[in-house]
Amino acid sequence: MERKAITIIGLSGSGKSTIGELLAEALGWPFTDTDKEIERETGMSVPEIFDKLGERTFREIERKVVLRSIDRGGVISLGGGAILDPESREAILSKSLSFYIRVSIDELERRLRVCAQDRPLLRGNLRERLMNLYEARKELYEMAHHIIDGDGLSPREICALMAMRLNGAFEEIELHSSLHSAQIGKVKWEGIRDFPLITTRKVRDIYGVLIENERVEVLPDGEEAKDIKVVERLYRRLIDWGVERKDCIVSFGGGALSDAVGFVSATFKRGCDFVSVPTTLLAQVDASIGGKTAINLGEIKNVIGAFKVPKIVLIDPVFTLSQEPRDYNEGLVEAIKIALVASPPLFSFIEEKLDQIRRRNLKTLIEVIRMAIELKLSIASKDLFDKGIRHILNFGHTLGHAIESAYGLKHGEAVSLGMVFALKLGERLGISRKGVSERVVKMLESLSMPTELRSIDLGEIGVKMAQDKKIRGGKVNFVLVKDIGEPIIAPMDLSQLSSYLAELPLRKEPRGLISVAYPEGEVFQEWR
Numbered sequence: 001m002e003r004k005a006i007t008i009i010g011l012s013g014s015g016k017s018t019i020g021e022l023l024a025e026a027l028g029w030p031f032t033d034t035d036k037e038i039e040r041e042t043g044m045s046v047p048e049i050f051d052k053l054g055e056r057t058f059r060e061i062e063r064k065v066v067l068r069s070i071d072r073g074g075v076i077s078l079g080g081g082a083i084l085d086p087e088s089r090e091a092i093l094s095k096s097l098s099f100y101i102r103v104s105i106d107e108l109e110r111r112l113r114v115c116a117q118d119r120p121l122l123r124g125n126l127r128e129r130l131m132n133l134y135e136a137r138k139e140l141y142e143m144a145h146h147i148i149d150g151d152g153l154s155p156r157e158i159c160a161l162m163a164m165r166l167n168g169a170f171e172e173i174e175l176h177s178s179l180h181s182a183q184i185g186k187v188k189w190e191g192i193r194d195f196p197l198i199t200t201r202k203v204r205d206i207y208g209v210l211i212e213n214e215r216v217e218v219l220p221d222g223e224e225a226k227d228i229k230v231v232e233r234l235y236r237r238l239i240d241w242g243v244e245r246k247d248c249i250v251s252f253g254g255g256a257l258s259d260a261v262g263f264v265s266a267t268f269k270r271g272c273d274f275v276s277v278p279t280t281l282l283a284q285v286d287a288s289i290g291g292k293t294a295i296n297l298g299e300i301k302n303v304i305g306a307f308k309v310p311k312i313v314l315i316d317p318v319f320t321l322s323q324e325p326r327d328y329n330e331g332l333v334e335a336i337k338i339a340l341v342a343s344p345p346l347f348s349f350i351e352e353k354l355d356q357i358r359r360r361n362l363k364t365l366i367e368v369i370r371m372a373i374e375l376k377l378s379i380a381s382k383d384l385f386d387k388g389i390r391h392i393l394n395f396g397h398t399l400g401h402a403i404e405s406a407y408g409l410k411h412g413e414a415v416s417l418g419m420v421f422a423l424k425l426g427e428r429l430g431i432s433r434k435g436v437s438e439r440v441v442k443m444l445e446s447l448s449m450p451t452e453l454r455s456i457d458l459g460e461i462g463v464k465m466a467q468d469k470k471i472r473g474g475k476v477n478f479v480l481v482k483d484i485g486e487p488i489i490a491p492m493d494l495s496q497l498s499s500y501l502a503e504l505p506l507r508k509e510p511r512g513l514i515s516v517a518y519p520e521g522e523v524f525q526e527w528r
Contacts, residue, residue, distance in 0.1 A: 004073035005096035006162075009141055011133060012080045012119050013112040014101040015155050020077035022159040025359040026321055027169065030074035034065050034082065041065070046079075050120035063088050070095050080133065081121070083140045093143060099162055100144035104151050105130050157206050160322035163362075164210075169318075170362055173370055177377040179291060179384065182313040184370060192250050192275055192314075196241055198234065198261045199252040200225060203279055206322055213250070215241050225253075225260045226295040228304070234264050248273035248311060254280040255287030255411075259302070262293030266308030273311045279319040281331025282412060285338070285372040288313050290380035290390075300467050301405050307384055315373075317365050329447040330412020332357065335372045336443060337419060341392040341479065341487040342379065346371045351439065354446060392487040394470060395479040396422055398497075402464035406457075409450075416449035425500055426480040431490075433483045453504065462498050 006023065008016045017033045024031035035046055038061055042049060049058045062079060066088040069076045076096070082088050092098050109127050112119070122129045146165050150158055163169065164186075172185030189210060196215040204211065204218050217237045219225040243249065251261035251274060258276050265274035278288040294305030320328060332350070339347035349367065350357060356364040376393070383390035400418030404411055423440060426432025441451045470476055471494070478492045 005070045006075045006166075007070065007092050007096040007098045008075070008077050008101060009083050009092070009098060009144060010080065010101040010103065010150075011108060011130065011137070012122060013108045014103045014150060015158065016077040016101060018155040019101065019158050019162070020075045022155060022321070022360075023162055024075040026159065026163060026318075026362050027075065027166075028361050028363060030072075031077075032069045032072075032074055033077045034062065034069060035077075035079050037065050037069065038062060038079075047118060047120050055120070059085055067091055081137070083137060083143075089140065089143075093145075097166070098144040098146070099165075100141045100147045101150045101158060102141070102147055103149075105134060107151050153206065154322075154324070156324065157322040160206070160318055160320075161209075163318045163321055164316070170366055173366070175370070175373055175377065177381045179377055179381040180309045180312065182289065182315060182373050182377070184315045184317065184366060184373075186318075187277055187314045187316050192248075192277075195248050195250045195275065196238065196243060197250040197252055198257065198264075200254070200257055203253045203257075207252075207279070207319075211252070219253075219257060219260065222254075223256050223296060223301075225256045226302075228295055228297060231260055231264060231295050234260070235268060238264070238268055243268070243272065245269040245272050248275060250275045250277060251288075252277045252279065253283075254278065255283040258283050258288040259292075259294050262291075262308050262310065263295050263304070263306055265310075266293055266306035271308070274308070276310045276313045278313065278315060280323060281320045281328055281369075282334055283331075284315050284317070284320065284369055285331060286334040286376065288315075289373055289376045291384055292386070299405055301401055303467070303469060305469075307386075309384070315369065317362055317369055320365065321360055326410065326448070328360070329358075329449060330410050330415075332368075332447055333412035333416050333419075333444070333449060335368050336440070337395055337415065338372050338375050338393065340419070340440065340481055340484055341395045342375045342485060343371065344485040346375065347484050351443060354443060358447065391470075391477050391489050392479055394477070395419060395481065395487065398465060398468060398470070398476055398478055399461070399501075401468060402461050405467075406460050406464045413450055416444050416451060417453060420444070420451045421453070421501075421504075422478070422480055426482075426488075428500075429480070431480050431482055431488060436481065436484060456501070458498060458502055461501065462494065465494055465497065 008020050010016055021031050039045055062082055063085050066078060066082050070091045108130055112122060112126060117123055121133060148158055148161050175182040193212050197211060197213040198217050198219060200219050200221045202221045217234060219230055249261060249265060251258050258278055261274055265272055276288040278284045291307050291309040293308050294302035297303045336350060339350060353364050357368060379390055379393060396415045396419030399421050400415035403409055403417055404414035420437065420441060423432055423437035427434060427437060444451050468476060475491050475493055477489045478497060480488045480490055482488055
């Protein structure tokens with residue numbers, strides 16, 4: 001980026017301050033809220049300045065703060081009326097990259113109803129005031145370099161859309177292996193616009209402006225995309241489009257969609273190419289990498305699958321800025337997993353930079369994504385068909401998949417419980433080095449991941465583990481770790497594994513009930 005200041009303009013209630021803070025954290029830039037800066041300098045609140053000194057004096061103070069803030073640089077949230085001042089407007093348009101967050105009057109009225117009296121220019125008839133301000137400022141707001149329509153989008157989703165419009169925010173990284181390539185950087189859509197594109201409702205609602213493909217199919221969100229009936233519908237759509245074996249299809253979404261589209265690519269007319277554009281952290285570091293694809297049969301996860309290597313995986317870390325914390329953090333669980341079984345340096349990096357990673361600092365996050373992908377490609381390229389060394393990537397997943405399938409926890413949350421169980425079991429068996437589990441639990445709890453089972457239906461979990469595709473003759477290759485980066489594959493009878501679970505200090509619940517300890521408290525969940 002050439003300009004070192006980003007300004008955010010729009011009416012009161014459009015979310016400028018919240019969005020600005022998120023964007024500043026992602027870029028590692030300072031953040032300025034000019035209204036807060038004015039209050040700090042004057043020792044008065046904005047309403048007090050209006051009431052005691054008048055709007056004219058406020059605008060004079062505001063001009064000085066705006067000009068100084070733009071010269072200083074960073075992400076700057078401007079007051080709704082800052083654009084009215086000619087000198088400020090000139091600086092906004094010539095010295096900064098400006099974004100107008102456009103929100104409808106109906107939505108602004110809904111947001112501001114409870115706090116309008118605290119905003120001097122909105123006192124009285126709120127809707128009428130908003131309409132008047134909008135009409136007076138509309139043309140000035142629309143002079144911004146970029147306009148983002150904010151209705152129906154969260155602050156994080158708007159932040160991601162803004163970040164996508166920044167050129168040169170980070171350098172492109174090419175990752176190559178004998179299995180497939182991955183590219184970290186801005187997605188070059190022009191190279192894949194002619195291909196049929198498969199996405200989900202949520203991704204379409206956020207990033208629909210990016211989709212210019214003529215052939216687009218929208219699948220349900222989450223695991224529902226992997227339902228066998230949904231997959232059948234997708235086969236029929238490809239037939240309707242006249243897709244041939246030589247053609248290529250595009251997956252644009254999270255891990256579940258990548259699984260489903262990859263499976264369809266592997267089986268449609270005995271195989272066609274596919275390109276993956278993963279939009280979640282979990283998909284970027286794990287699900288879209290390595291060539292495993294699968295769909296579900298009812299409640300049985302990933303029981304129908306194939307190995308299909310993508311033509312390329314196009315990874316833009318900016319997509320992860322749109323995720324809510326719970327969804328983003330479960331992707332970090334998979335990064336921690338691969339670090340535990342394959343890379344002390346990655347584990348130490350995550351441990352040291354965890355606060356920056358949680359705040360989604362792009363520079364730091366890109367390093368996590370890069371290292372995780374390199375590790376998985378290295379392992380998967382040696383064992384594409386999952387018959388040997390690749391088993392180590394199942395760390396935490398034997399119990400994790402059973403909990404996820406039985407109780408509906410998110411994948412990362414279930415794997416978090418599975419990893420902690422495996423670490424504690426390793427310590428009990430004298431295999432794992434003391435202290436590793438404490439370090440891992442501390443990391444997971446800082447991500448608000450559950451780390452402790454308080455109660456469980458052992459019978460139900462036993463049934464789900466028996467359905468695991470890794471079971472061979474009643475045995476499972478259970479992954480333990482001696483130390484960080486030192487995995488051990490230990491064949492265990494399911495009955496033996498169940499007995500270890502039974503030895504935990506758990507309340508034995510009747511069929512269909514689990515109790516999990518999250519950092520913020522205990523949660524009961526029923527299985528249906």
